[in-house]
Amino acid sequence: MSKKLSEFDLIDKIKTMFPTPQNMIGIGDDCAIIPQASGFDTLVSTDLLIEGVHFLRQDIQPTLLGWKAAAVNLSDIAAMGGKPIGTFLSVALPSDCSQEWIDQFLEGYHDISSCYNVSLLGGDTTRSLNTICINVGVVGTVPHGKALQRNTAQVGDLICVTGPLGDAAAGLKIILSQLPRLDHESALVLRHYHPMPRIEEGITLAATPGVHAMMDISDGIASDLRHIVKASQVGADVDVERLPFSNELLSVCQKYNWDRVQLALEGGEDYELLFTMDPQCHPAVQYHTIGQITDSNTIQWIGGNRTYEGFSHF
Numbered sequence: 473m474s475k476k477l478s479e480f481d482l483i484d485k486i487k488t489m490f491p492t493p494q495n496m497i498g499i500g501d502d503c504a505i506i507p508q509a510s511g512f513d514t515l516v517s518t519d520l521l522i523e524g525v526h527f528l529r530q531d532i533q534p535t536l537l538g539w540k541a542a543a544v545n546l547s548d549i550a551a552m553g554g555k556p557i558g559t560f561l562s563v564a565l566p567s568d569c570s571q572e573w574i575d576q577f578l579e580g581y582h583d584i585s586s587c588y589n590v591s592l593l594g595g596d597t598t599r600s601l602n603t604i605c606i607n608v609g610v611v612g613t614v615p616h617g618k619a620l621q622r623n624t625a626q627v628g629d630l631i632c633v634t635g636p637l638g639d640a641a642a643g644l645k646i647i648l649s650q651l652p653r654l655d656h657e658s659a660l661v662l663r664h665y666h667p668m669p670r671i672e673e674g675i676t677l678a679a680t681p682g683v684h685a686m687m688d689i690s691d692g693i694a695s696d697l698r699h700i701v702k703a704s705q706v707g708a709d710v711d712v713e714r715l716p717f718s719n720e721l722l723s724v725c726q727k728y729n730w731d732r733v734q735l736a737l738e739g740g741e742d743y744e745l746l747f748t749m750d751p752q753c754h755p756a757v758q759y760h761t762i763g764q765i766t767d768s769n770t771i772q773w774i775g776g777n778r779t780y781e782g783f784s785h786f
């Protein structure tokens with residue numbers, strides 16, 4: 473952290489920038505206090521972002537990192553069908569991290585907090601030796617027993633996604649290959665840096681009878697669907713021909729001769745929702761059906777020319 477701004481100055485600044493709602497206790501005491509409505513379950517999740525592992529300081533604009541740090545957590549609440557209430561932001565900052573960097577990071581964090589009407593209720597602030605480390609925690613709420621889990625897919629369910637796949641992976645490829653950013657390329661880069669957690673869609677899906685299992689797409693469905701299949705002890709047939717693609721992705725794949733199926737299945741960070749439901753079910757969200765749950769205990773990629781694996785950190 474720069475010398476100009478002490479730990480307590482920074483906390484004061486954050487406290488002013490993120491006022492606590494009337495009915496809660498947020499930044500300033502030893503714990504946040506969040507009132508609980510009866511008949512609801514609490515959802516909690518955290519995510520860690522390490523410079524050099526999850527982002528490159530010289531590469532990502534701090535406003536976008538602030539957005540994304542909160543976005544990936546809000547997406548975990550969306551994945552259960554919950555409504556986010558508050559987040560917790562812990563930062564470890566090295567001395568060469570400029571005040572401007574911190575301000576911009578907080579600005580991005582503030583943007584998404586306003587956009588999704590979620591309060592920053594606490595965190596921790598400390599010095600780090602070399603790298604920026606960010607941990608975001610999130611608390612959400614869902615009607616009792618209604619959270620959608622991964623282990624409840626049923627044989628015969630349709631497999632669906634809430635939006636196009638592969639955009640974020642293509643965006644990352646454009647960034648890493650330093651390709652010129654024309655209209656379509658810029659849109660894909662934005663899908664990588666500025667994901668939109670599907671909160672409204674998740675809430676609607678959790679309230680729709682017949683929707684059985686759900687998760688968010690963070691590692692690519694080749695990997696994510698495997699989690700549902702394994703947890704539910706079922707199998708899946710995915711119809712590769714039915715994967716939804718954006719026009720931007722199709723045009724960029726054609727231009728650079730990229731494999732759109734591979735980007736869709738193995739590229740991560742789309743942060744769309746992946747869910748399974750009874751074929752009679754018609755939830756009031758936009759979705760694309762891409763396959764069906766089977767009793768085969770394996771995933772078949774029908775129309776694909778090989779087997780696919782998702783992204784893994786290890």
Ligand code: ADP
Nearest residue numbers: 483486499500501502561562563594595596597
């Ligand atoms: P403690 O020593 O009890 O951990 P701190 O001095 O670390 O307290 O923090 C004081 C208050 O400021 C706490 O309410 C804490 O949640 C909040 N806080 C500290 N750092 C952050 C941060 N980066 N973002 C939001 N709130 C923070």
Ligand code: MG
Nearest residue numbers: 595596597598
């Ligand atoms: Mg502390």
